[in-house]
Amino acid sequence: MWRIAAPMILSNVSVPLLGMVDTGVTGHLENPAYLGAVAIGATVFTFIYMGMNFLRMGTTGIAAQSFGANDNDGLRVSLGQALIISLAIALLLIVFQSPLGRVALSLLGGDSVTQLYAAQYFDIRIWSAPGTLANYALVGWFIGQQNARIPLLIFLVINITNIALDLLFVIILGMTIDGVALASVIAEYAGLVVGTAFAIRILRRHAGHWPVARLTNLSAYKAFFSVNVNLFIRTMALMFTLAFVTAQSARLGGYVLAANAVLLNFQNLTAFGLDGIAHAAEAMVGKAIGEKRRDALQQTVKLTLRWSVVFALGFTLVYVIAGPMIIALLTDIVEIKEVALRYLPWMIALPLVSVWCFLYDGIYVGATRAREMRNIMVLSVLFVFLPAWYVLQPLGNDGLWLAFLLFMASRGIGMHIGYKKYVLRLACDIHIQ
DSSP: OHHHHHHHHHHHHHHHHHHHHHHHHHHTSSOHHHHHHHHHHHHHHHHHHHHTTHHHHHHHHHHHHHHHTTOHHHHHHHHHHHHHHHHHHHHHHHHTHHHHHHHHHHHHOOOHHHHHHHHHHHHHHGGGHHHHHHHHHHHHHHHHTTOOHHHHHHHHHHHHHHHHHHIIIIIISOOOHHHHHHHHHHHHHHHHHHHHHHHHHHHHHSOOOOOHHHHHOGGGGHHHHHHHHHHHHHHHHHHHHHHHHHHHHHHTOHHHHHHHHHHHHHHHHHHHHHHHHHHHHHHHHHHHHHHTOHHHHHHHHHHHHHHHHHHHHHHHHHHHHHHHHHHHHHOOOHHHHHHHHHTHHHHHHHHHHHHHHHHHHHHHHHTTOHHHHHHHHHHHIIIIIHHHHHHHGGGTHHHHHHHHHHHHHHHHHHHHHHIIIIIITTGGGOOOO
16 A cells, blocks of 8 residues: 555655645735735636546546456556547647636636736646646546656656746746746646656557557447546536635635635645545555455455545644645735634534544545546535535634535545445445446
8 A cells, every 4th residue: 555655645645736836936926916816816726727637536436446356458448448539639728728727817806907817827728738637637547557756756857847937937037927827837848757757668568459449439429438437427416515715705705815825735735645645555455356356445445545634644743743834835915814714613623523534535446436426526616616605604714714624524425325335335336348
């Protein structure tokens, strides 16, 4: 487990650290509208790109089951199909970037100055789409083979490059929003070069051939789409919730928007850290199902659950002790710091509430139980988050964060209830052909 989880924890944690650098370099500029614009622009791309995270999740489950069954041709098909779909989606995003950008930014709101800067960010960042989505497919494929070292290297290349260019473009060259966006674009393609090189090396070591018919015939994509369409809907429901939090933050005022942008870095840090163990669960559960070993499946769940809880407790402790210092590092605007400190307790509570849904996501992905993931997520949004926000609106930003906390709790409870019914009882009868 740790051979997979440790590199993924390191690589995942580097992602929100990058977000913190983006927040930090703009949070120290003279105009607070820059920070709000990055929050809105980054939310748009989080919604778009994480909405495409099925390319990673679905590829992991399918590749893991092919890996467990020693199906080298199946490994090639899982990678080829994921890359073809990822590049097709990226092309559509670029072609329709103008209407997409207008609609997305108008939905998130913000004052006219913030909207102007956010549009500048969007127009540059959209060109990272081919690199970002291809990286999703590659990372999922590597994890499915229980290889987490290469994804770690890919993420480190992307994030170190991005951080270095952030500092170069904004701090040294005096750029603003354009510098932050351009750094992200260049970094994604640097990671793609690394991932492609390692994929070629691995395929050379695993004898097999490319079944061309399974890559060119749409009917051969049935297994891929049966998993990934449901994962797409599930992820879009999650990203709707996160975008909704940002949109409601904007309506509560510029300082609340900026403060919540700072606080979301805490939640992102927690999510990406706990996802490292969930990634291990994906690969190990998928391999156990490919081998049709129920005992290995149960051992994986117990082991990953125990360590997930330990890490959640660790995040909570860190936020209790160092939360104010982290906020101070992210912004030196007094008003934003004061608002962020007021709502910090919600970030302290979230790791212990959200740990369950993060782990079960990994278990369900490895078992390719995407339909059940979709149902639980959609029900949590429609029947927990939105009603809770509606009732709790008089509490303002406290009500918004409480609704989000209840949403995360309902996901974990729903997936726990469904585990024996959807995963344990049926898992060893499932195999992607």
